Amino acid sequence: MTEKIKKLKEEKNAVILAHYYVPAEVQAVADYIGDSYYLSKKAKETKADIIVFCGVRFMGESAVILNPDKKVLMPDLNADCAMAHMVTEEKIKEMRSKYEDLAVVCYINSTAKIKALCDVCVTSSNAVKIVEKLPNKNIFFVPDKNLGSFVKKQVKDKNIILNDGYCPVHAEITENDVISSKEKHPNAKFLVHPECEEAVVKLSDFTGSTADIINYVSQSEDKEFLIGTEDGVFYELEKENPDKKFYTVREKQVCFDMKLVNLEKLYDILKYEKNEIKLDQEIINAATKPLERMLELTK
Numbered sequence: 001m002t003e004k005i006k007k008l009k010e011e012k013n014a015v016i017l018a019h020y021y022v023p024a025e026v027q028a029v030a031d032y033i034g035d036s037y038y039l040s041k042k043a044k045e046t047k048a049d050i051i052v053f054c055g056v057r058f059m060g061e062s063a064v065i066l067n068p069d070k071k072v073l074m075p076d077l078n079a080d081c082a083m084a085h086m087v088t089e090e091k092i093k094e095m096r097s098k099y100e101d102l103a104v105v106c107y108i109n110s111t112a113k114i115k116a117l118c119d120v121c122v123t124s125s126n127a128v129k130i131v132e133k134l135p136n137k138n139i140f141f142v143p144d145k146n147l148g149s150f151v152k153k154q155v156k157d158k159n160i161i162l163n164d165g166y167c168p169v170h171a172e173i174t175e176n177d178v179i180s181s182k183e184k185h186p187n188a189k190f191l192v193h194p195e196c197e198e199a200v201v202k203l204s205d206f207t208g209s210t211a212d213i214i215n216y217v218s219q220s221e222d223k224e225f226l227i228g229t230e231d232g233v234f235y236e237l238e239k240e241n242p243d244k245k246f247y248t249v250r251e252k253q254v255c256f257d258m259k260l261v262n263l264e265k266l267y268d269i270l271k272y273e274k275n276e277i278k279l280d281q282e283i284i285n286a287a288t289k290p291l292e293r294m295l296e297l298t299k
Helices: 002-011 024-029 036-045 057-066 089-098 127-133 145-154 175-184 210-219 231-240 263-272 281-297
Strands: 014-019 032-034 050-054 071-073 102-107 120-122 138-142 159-162 189-192 224-228 245-248
Touching (some): 002 024, 014 024, 014 036, 024 231, 032 036, 036 057, 057 071, 057 281, 089 102, 089 138, 102 127, 120 281, 127 145, 138 145, 175 224, 189 210, 210 231, 231 245
Parallel strands (some): 014 032, 014 050, 189 224
């Protein structure tokens, strides 16, 4: 199956982008593996005719927004992100009417329609940097309250208003899970994604995006790590650090939407060019600005 996919990819001038959370065998066949920011950048840079995005729907939408002239396919159109739907257009409009000089900062984990109403997009790897650079005093951070809280603690000179969204997978990791896991693995450093609850983040030895966590491990002299994010990241961690041990904090740290992606679906959509993501031109035009601004501010 892997060889068939590689052959099809070359025939059709396609590029395969895979998020760290999709199954290991899909990451193994991808041209680029990364977090949301890295993959957005690669989608923008590609010269391929077809972009195959192995991830959840908002990622495919972002690729379409950044590449409106290219065909963007997804192995499973049902692979979605619950957090992406945890803020409404009405809420954003309400906040704009309530606060003067408001910047709506949108985590990339959001729908295209929400992006179209925002001033700038961010990812977990660049959110602090971008919010610091904004001229606005008032910031409405959507949709994730936990990443917003993480940014708020580091950017103290702005009034950061939080939305009530969250990632179910990261929110399931509790303070007690961490304490229990630390007792089982006393020599392990605890590395956590900022989508986790504040009480969990406080217990970490390091907090950062998925890519930041991988970089931290690669540069660390420690040999054992507790990982507070989706378990798909273990593929890259173990590949890059075969001499180190990794443990989940709780038994299941799984995004079932990400796991809907598999090699059979990837082959099928490449062969028949199915599951194309399509967006209204009006949405593309409006949502391009916050995504382009993110890429510009992160340079």
